[in-house]
Amino acid sequence: MGEPKITDQHLEDSQPNRFKRFMKWVWTDYSVIIAFLIMFVVASFMSPRFLELGNLLNIVMQVSIIGIIALGMTVIMLSGGLDLSVGSVLALVGVLTIMALNATGSITMALLAALLAGPMIGLLNGLMIAKGRIASFIATLGMMAGARSIALYLADGGSMSGEVLAFANISNSDLGIIDVPIIIFIVMTALVFILMHKTRFGRYVYAIGSNEKSARLSAINVEKMKLAIYSLGGLMVSVAAIIETSRLNSISSSSSGQLYELDAIAAVIIGGTRMTGGRGKVMGTFFGVLILGILNNMMNLMNVSPHLQGFVKGLIIIIAVVFQKRE
Amino acid sequence: MALLEMQNIDKSFNQVPVLHDVSLEVNQGEIHALLGENGAGKSTLMNILGGIHHPDKGTINVNGQSVQMTTPKVSQQHGISFIHQELNLVSDLKVYENMFLGQELRKPYGFLDVKEMCLQTEEILTKLGVHIDPQEYVRNLGTSYKQLIEISRALLHKSTIIIMDEPTTALSDSEVEQLFELMRQLKQDGISIIYISHKLKEVKSICDRMTVLRDGYVVHTGPLEGQSLDQITTYMVGKSVSEDRLVSHAHTDEVVLSVDHLTLEGSYHDVSFRIKRGEIVGFTGLAGDGRTELFESLFGYRQNFQGDVQINGKPVHLNHPKKALRAGLGYVPKDRKENAxxxxxxxxxxxxxxxxxxxxxxxxxxxxxxxxxxxxxxxxxxxxxxxxxxxxxxxxxxxxxxxxxxxxxxxxTDIIIFDNPTQGIDVGAKQEIYQHIIQLAEQGKAVIILSSEAPEIMKVCHHVYVMYQGEIVGSFDGSEATEDNILSYATGSKKEAVSVG
Incomplete structure (x- = not known):
C-alpha cells in the first residue's frame, strides 16, 4: 500500500518528525478508520446490545447490499464519474432475474440473467458517457428514470415473486455463523481492492480521474476504460440485486433500490474518495459503508424516530466531508 | 525619490529561500524591466508586491510611506495593478462588467448603474484609443483586446504602478507595437510599469531601467541604455551562454516518418515533411502557429485531419494515442501540468x-x-x-x-516528439535535457522538438522548420539557421515554398 519505503533520508529524520509524518499519513489516507473506531467506541458505550456478536453481524448483513454497490461506485467516482442509476438498475435487474427464474425454473439461468443484465446496462451508461460525451451525472440520471420505468412496466407496477423456493437460499444461508451476503460483500471488497491497487486497470482509473487529458496523452484508451468502468459498476449492481431479490425471493418494482444511489455515494464520500476522482481508496469505502451501518444500527437501538434518522445521516455525511476538506 | 521602494526583501517557502535581500526601486513614469530566468524569483517578488505572498523580512514603501501589503486588495488600494500572463477576465461577462467586477457602481436601492459603468468604460477605452462596445462579451474579443481591457481596469482603479507579466507572448508584431505605444502614453501620464519578459529585444526597445534577478539575488540594477543583449543575458544566466551547436553526429538517410499534405481545418494546412533515423528536427514559430495541433494530431489526440502519414514506409491511420504508440510514436507534451x-x-x-x-x-x-x-x-x-x-x-x-x-x-519508440521540452526549467536542467535528446538521436531514434525558443532549436536540431498560421513557411539546415532569419519567417514577413525531403 502507500507505506513509504524507508530510505537513508528518512532514517536521518528525528524521532518526533517521523511520528508527525506517520500521523499525517494516517490522518490523510485513513481518517475514515479513525472515524470508524470513534463511532464504534461511542456506539458500544451508548448501547450495551451493540457489542453482541449477533448485532455486529446484523450490521454488516444490512449494509452488504449497499456495500457491494458502493464498491462499484468507488471505481466510477475514482474515474471522475458518478452513477445515479444504481438503485433503479437494481430494481430492473431484480425484475429480470425473477422473470428468468420463473420462465426457466433454473437458478443458474436466473443468476446468468442477473449477471448479464447489470453489466449490459452499465455498458450503456458507459457508451453514453464515453462515446456520446454526455456528463455522467446526466447520462445516469436518464438511466435512473428509464430503468425504473421499465422495471415498473415489466412488473406491472407491483412486486414479483420467485416460484423456485431454493432461490431464497442464496441470501438466507450461512457458513458457520456468517451469512452468505456478508461473505459475498467481503470477497467483493477484496477483489475490487486487488483490481484497483494491483492491476493496470486500477492505475488507469486513478489516472483518468486525476487528469483525463494526461491519461489520454499517456496512451491510455480512456473511452474503452470508461466502458469497462461503468460495466463493472453494473456488475456490482447485479450482485447486489441477486442478494436483494433472494432475501425474500421477491422484488418490488416500485420500492426496491429506492435511494440506494444516495447511500452508496454517501459511503464512498465518507470513505474519503474525492468527488472529482483520482484520489480515494477501496478500503475507505469499506469503512464508509460500515460507518453508515453502525449509524443506522445505533439509531435503531436508541429508538430514534425513523423520521429523524435521515437528518442524522445527512449531518454525519456533511461533517465527514468538512473534515476531509482540510487536507 | 522613487515611487516604489522594496527594500531588503527575504522570502522562503518551506525553508527553501527564494529571495535574498532583494531591493527594487521604481521611479514615477518609468518602465522598469524585471529580468531573470525561470525560478529566479521574479514572480515571488511581484506576488509580494501584489499582496499574495508576505515577505519574511524587508519593507515596501509607496510614495515614501511604508506599507504592509497584507492582501491583494490592500495592494490595489495603494495603486498597484497586476496583469497576469494568463489574463484574469471572465469571458462570459460583458466588457463593462469585467471592468467593474467586484466594485460595481450602484444606484440608490442597490440596483446596478449600468449606464454610468458603460460611460466610464467607454471614456477610458477612448483615452487608450480603442473602440470596443462596453456591452460586448469578452469571449468575442481577441487576446490583444483582452489585454487592453486589463490595462483599462488598472487605469479605472487609478493605479500608479502596473505590473505586466509577459504581456506579449500571445500578441502579433503589430499588436505588440500597439501595446508599446500605449505603454509610452501611460508613461507620459506618470504611470510606472514593471515589465517582466524574456524577450530581451522588446525589453530593450521599451524599458528605461532594469533589475536582474538570479537565484533570488539582485545581480544588477541600472539603466538599459548602452547595455548589449549579450551583457543582459550574462547578468541573467551568470555566464555568457554558449550559442554553440550541441548536435554534431550525422543522421542516416533512412526515412522513418513521412507526412504528406496534412490538413486540419482551422489549425494547420498542407503540411509535409520527412524525418530520418537519428535526425533531430525542430519546429518553431509563434504562439498559435499550429505546431502543437499538428503533432497532437500525429499522435492521434486530434481526429478528423486529412493527409497521409507513413511510418517506416507503412501507411498508418492514427486516431488514438494508443495506435500512435503502437506505430512507434512517442509524445512528451507541453504544459506538463495539464497534459502529462x-x-x-x-x-x-x-x-x-x-x-x-x-x-x-x-x-x-x-x-x-x-x-x-x-x-x-x-x-x-x-x-x-x-x-x-x-x-x-x-x-x-x-x-x-x-x-x-x-x-x-x-x-x-522509434520516433519521439518533445513539445516545449524545457518549459519552466532552470538552465542546468535544460542542458541535461538537451544532452538526453541528442543521445536519443545518436542511438538512432528520430526526434522532433517543438519550441518557440529559436536559440534552443538552433542548438540541438539538424533541421529547422518554421511555421506561421498553420503552414510551414521556412525550412533550414540547423547550422545555417539564424535567430533573425527564423523570426522573420515566424512572424510571417518572409515566406518560401518548402521543398519536401
Whole structure:
C-alpha cells in the first residue's frame, strides 16, 4: 500500500518528525478508520446490545447490499464519474432475474440473467458517457428514470415473486455463523481492492480521474476504460440485486433500490474518495459503508424516530466531508 | 525619490529561500524591466508586491510611506495593478462588467448603474484609443483586446504602478507595437510599469531601467541604455551562454516518418515533411502557429485531419494515442501540468503509467520491478528525488520533466516528439535535457522538438522548420539557421515554398 519505503533520508529524520509524518499519513489516507473506531467506541458505550456478536453481524448483513454497490461506485467516482442509476438498475435487474427464474425454473439461468443484465446496462451508461460525451451525472440520471420505468412496466407496477423456493437460499444461508451476503460483500471488497491497487486497470482509473487529458496523452484508451468502468459498476449492481431479490425471493418494482444511489455515494464520500476522482481508496469505502451501518444500527437501538434518522445521516455525511476538506 | 521602494526583501517557502535581500526601486513614469530566468524569483517578488505572498523580512514603501501589503486588495488600494500572463477576465461577462467586477457602481436601492459603468468604460477605452462596445462579451474579443481591457481596469482603479507579466507572448508584431505605444502614453501620464519578459529585444526597445534577478539575488540594477543583449543575458544566466551547436553526429538517410499534405481545418494546412533515423528536427514559430495541433494530431489526440502519414514506409491511420504508440510514436507534451503529469500519483507511477505491461507478472503489477526500473532512470537522467513514493508535484519542474522523459524512454519508440521540452526549467536542467535528446538521436531514434525558443532549436536540431498560421513557411539546415532569419519567417514577413525531403 502507500507505506513509504524507508530510505537513508528518512532514517536521518528525528524521532518526533517521523511520528508527525506517520500521523499525517494516517490522518490523510485513513481518517475514515479513525472515524470508524470513534463511532464504534461511542456506539458500544451508548448501547450495551451493540457489542453482541449477533448485532455486529446484523450490521454488516444490512449494509452488504449497499456495500457491494458502493464498491462499484468507488471505481466510477475514482474515474471522475458518478452513477445515479444504481438503485433503479437494481430494481430492473431484480425484475429480470425473477422473470428468468420463473420462465426457466433454473437458478443458474436466473443468476446468468442477473449477471448479464447489470453489466449490459452499465455498458450503456458507459457508451453514453464515453462515446456520446454526455456528463455522467446526466447520462445516469436518464438511466435512473428509464430503468425504473421499465422495471415498473415489466412488473406491472407491483412486486414479483420467485416460484423456485431454493432461490431464497442464496441470501438466507450461512457458513458457520456468517451469512452468505456478508461473505459475498467481503470477497467483493477484496477483489475490487486487488483490481484497483494491483492491476493496470486500477492505475488507469486513478489516472483518468486525476487528469483525463494526461491519461489520454499517456496512451491510455480512456473511452474503452470508461466502458469497462461503468460495466463493472453494473456488475456490482447485479450482485447486489441477486442478494436483494433472494432475501425474500421477491422484488418490488416500485420500492426496491429506492435511494440506494444516495447511500452508496454517501459511503464512498465518507470513505474519503474525492468527488472529482483520482484520489480515494477501496478500503475507505469499506469503512464508509460500515460507518453508515453502525449509524443506522445505533439509531435503531436508541429508538430514534425513523423520521429523524435521515437528518442524522445527512449531518454525519456533511461533517465527514468538512473534515476531509482540510487536507 | 522613487515611487516604489522594496527594500531588503527575504522570502522562503518551506525553508527553501527564494529571495535574498532583494531591493527594487521604481521611479514615477518609468518602465522598469524585471529580468531573470525561470525560478529566479521574479514572480515571488511581484506576488509580494501584489499582496499574495508576505515577505519574511524587508519593507515596501509607496510614495515614501511604508506599507504592509497584507492582501491583494490592500495592494490595489495603494495603486498597484497586476496583469497576469494568463489574463484574469471572465469571458462570459460583458466588457463593462469585467471592468467593474467586484466594485460595481450602484444606484440608490442597490440596483446596478449600468449606464454610468458603460460611460466610464467607454471614456477610458477612448483615452487608450480603442473602440470596443462596453456591452460586448469578452469571449468575442481577441487576446490583444483582452489585454487592453486589463490595462483599462488598472487605469479605472487609478493605479500608479502596473505590473505586466509577459504581456506579449500571445500578441502579433503589430499588436505588440500597439501595446508599446500605449505603454509610452501611460508613461507620459506618470504611470510606472514593471515589465517582466524574456524577450530581451522588446525589453530593450521599451524599458528605461532594469533589475536582474538570479537565484533570488539582485545581480544588477541600472539603466538599459548602452547595455548589449549579450551583457543582459550574462547578468541573467551568470555566464555568457554558449550559442554553440550541441548536435554534431550525422543522421542516416533512412526515412522513418513521412507526412504528406496534412490538413486540419482551422489549425494547420498542407503540411509535409520527412524525418530520418537519428535526425533531430525542430519546429518553431509563434504562439498559435499550429505546431502543437499538428503533432497532437500525429499522435492521434486530434481526429478528423486529412493527409497521409507513413511510418517506416507503412501507411498508418492514427486516431488514438494508443495506435500512435503502437506505430512507434512517442509524445512528451507541453504544459506538463495539464497534459502529462498525473498529480495524484507518485513519481514511480508517473513513470510507469504508459508501459504498465512491462511491470506485470501474472497480470499483477510488481512494485519491485517498477521501483528498480525507476531507479535506473533516476541514475541515467539524474532525477533528484528523495523518496520515489512521494507525489510527483513535490518535484521541481526540471525533475518532473525528466520523469516524463523516463516515461517515454521506457516505451522505446522509434520516433519521439518533445513539445516545449524545457518549459519552466532552470538552465542546468535544460542542458541535461538537451544532452538526453541528442543521445536519443545518436542511438538512432528520430526526434522532433517543438519550441518557440529559436536559440534552443538552433542548438540541438539538424533541421529547422518554421511555421506561421498553420503552414510551414521556412525550412533550414540547423547550422545555417539564424535567430533573425527564423523570426522573420515566424512572424510571417518572409515566406518560401518548402521543398519536401
Amino acid at each position: 503529469i498525473i498529480q495524484d500519483m507518485d513519481v514511480v507511477q508517473n513513470m510507469s503509467i504508459s508501459s504498465l505491461g512491462h511491470f506485470e507478472k501474472n497480470g499483477f503489477i510488481s512494485n519491485k520491478l517498477e521501483h528498480e526500473t525507476f531507479m535506473n532512470y533516476k541514475n541515467q537522467l539524474n532525477i533528484k528525488v528523495n523518496n520515489p513514493k512521494e507525489n510527483i508535484d513535490k518535484l521541481s519542474g526540471g525533475n518532473q520533466q525528466k520523469v516524463m522523459i523516463a516515461r517515454w524512454l521506457e516505451l522505446n
